[in-house]
Amino acid sequence: MTKFFEVKHQSKKSGARLGVIHTDHGDIQTPEFMPVGTQATVKTLDPRDLNEAGAQIILGNAYHLHLRPGENLIKKMGGLAKFMNWHKPTLTDSGGFQVFSLDKEFEVRGVKDSQNLRGKSLVKISENGVAFRSYLDGSWHLFTPESAIQIQHKIGADIIMAFDQCTKDDAPLQESIEAMERTHRWAKQCVEYHQKQKPLHKYQQRLFGIIQGGQFKDLRIKSAKFITSLPFDGIAIGGESIGYNMEITEKIMTWLKPLLPEDKPRYTMGVGFSPFDLFAVVEMGIDMFDCVAPTRLARNGALYISPKAGGNIKNKYRININNAEFIEDKGPIDPWCDCKTCKGFDGKNFFSRSYLHHLLKTNEIEGLRLASIHNVRFMLKVMEEIRAAIAKDKFEKLKKDWIK
């Protein structure tokens, strides 16, 4: 039997490392950024777009997929990869984060009786699990550690996540303790349930645990020790702070670095808002990370640029293509980027900033897609360069070239 994860090369000067994750849907060269396809599709992109962007693994979300189309349908259709016509590795988040951010969703999207619901708690967390109302129709649903795993078994991603209680970025001590302890008890239940179930698919599903503990050093250390003591296939670091607050993220990583096992993939959940964030976590020995930012930013017209296109300052890593300065700009988004938008589908005729400006201004769907193609490929190309640099022990030099 093939090993699930192998470290191929360990950087001498930092935590950066090269590895391979083996799944029955193919290998994943790490470290790698994972594009997010919440509802079984990376917004605006098709499987060929993702292949051309160099994506190795796509994320789905158990919470959203449970609501629509439902885990039973996806199982009937042969599992997530087959259902979405993406025949490579997939990973599902357990829904812990969505349950945490649900109140916000209610406000943003609204449901029929949202006026009456406002101010009332829509999520009830108990030791048993989380009861929550669907943001679509207000119906009640219950996620328990067992049901979250069962749902993910049915959805059938290669990698599934334990059900956790996500801690807010600014959560106080007591709240962080309670969430962490609950996360630990649930983690054990998830492992037990996962181990005793018969496989639902012909391919193997791997379970990752999630470290919580908020912004508190002793909690994070305690959580790391507990989660790594369980027989998980990989170790994730969770909590709203991760990725959202990079200063804290880096601090947390400093605490956790010595405690994370060498032989398991490490995953920071929610990292990848900017290209610079990728360097920060790779340096700390992280192998996997995901973020909705590249596609969400793209749909708002925020396009990543490399140092070659003037993106060398930490707070100027993207342009807003909606700005008037791009109306007559005949150039590509970024001469460094080799995405289909910057090089053209035929490799000869790129899409101009002027045309992209026009598409975004006129709300043309094609603009959202061309922008998403760019941002996703941009991040994955950064990852390719990072992996090549680690292999040559030049990661630190590459990081300097990017973060001047």
Add this chain to the structure above:
Amino acid sequence: MTKFFEVKHQSKKSGARLGVIHTDHGDIQTPEFMPVGTQATVKTLDPRDLNEAGAQIILGNAYHLHLRPGENLIKKMGGLAKFMNWHKPTLTDSGGFQVFSLDKEFEVRGVKDSQNLRGKSLVKISENGVAFRSYLDGSWHLFTPESAIQIQHKIGADIIMAFDQCTKDDAPLQESIEAMERTHRWAKQCVEYHQKQKPLHKYQQRLFGIIQGGQFKDLRIKSAKFITSLPFDGIAIGGESIGYNMEITEKIMTWLKPLLPEDKPRYTMGVGFSPFDLFAVVEMGIDMFDCVAPTRLARNGALYISPKAGGNIKNKYRININNAEFIEDKGPIDPWCDCKTCKGFDGKNFFSRSYLHHLLKTNEIEGLRLASIHNVRFMLKVMEEIRAAIAKDKFEKLKKDWIK
């Protein structure tokens, strides 16, 4: 100098004919359906999608492009084809139809002061031209025969259209007479202006005239005689009825058929709502037609099906993928269709009706695109089969296979 249009084969049993239109951006095999890219993009599709669908020519709209991004910008960017990264033939409508349908646009889209504007006339037609308010910001614009041609010269499509006054489907006699006579006077002005202007692009632009006359036989005949007497490069048949009301369209075509010149391309504006409509106009000797329906229907989940998939009855030529019957449907939209949705981007893994149902139900952009890829390719594949059948003098048999 290459001839603009050549008839390659004339069917013996009907008006159906094979031809080639030569433009400086390439040839167009006729008869052909032309996908519509109103705002310099066929909604949801990129140039590769269009090439893969077999598109030979794309339509733009002078009215919309005048408002955004403006004809001067498109000229600066090298003309419409280059601007939209579609390096093949293009055609622009003059804006006559949009001016006609503008009041409706106001209601649908609304402008800042739409409440105050409602009920007031937003379009002022005079002998000079048409003054109208932008549906975007309510600003006043004036289209004259000369300005409509100038705008189209700047936009730079290979084929441009005379500025006409479009007649409503149910327009009474007097209204139809006035619109027709104005269209005739404007047609002359368009030709004169077009002929005396120096070319703005390195490639040639061809001007088509438009026959009006509503639903009245004597008017249509009079209009055909007048329009064909002018030195246009092609002859179009316009009016709201065309395509919108196929019974009347076929009647009008019967009147006009003997009057249309053999040596110029013939164009019914707005035909292509259903695959069956294609057969109807090809049979009458039409070479070109366009319609927004394939892409608009796709975005609503209405997907064309062939006789092979049960689409052999005139009123059952499409399925509504939103319907519950498709939730668990593992098959492709249509086994006859060879689009990327029905055959897969890799030629192996098609997208299931079940997955498309999910994408449409969850408002995922990728669903709109996969649906549009299907409907556009479907129509163009029907056209390919029609051309192959005409070449073998089997058009009438093919028509029977489709319309049982």
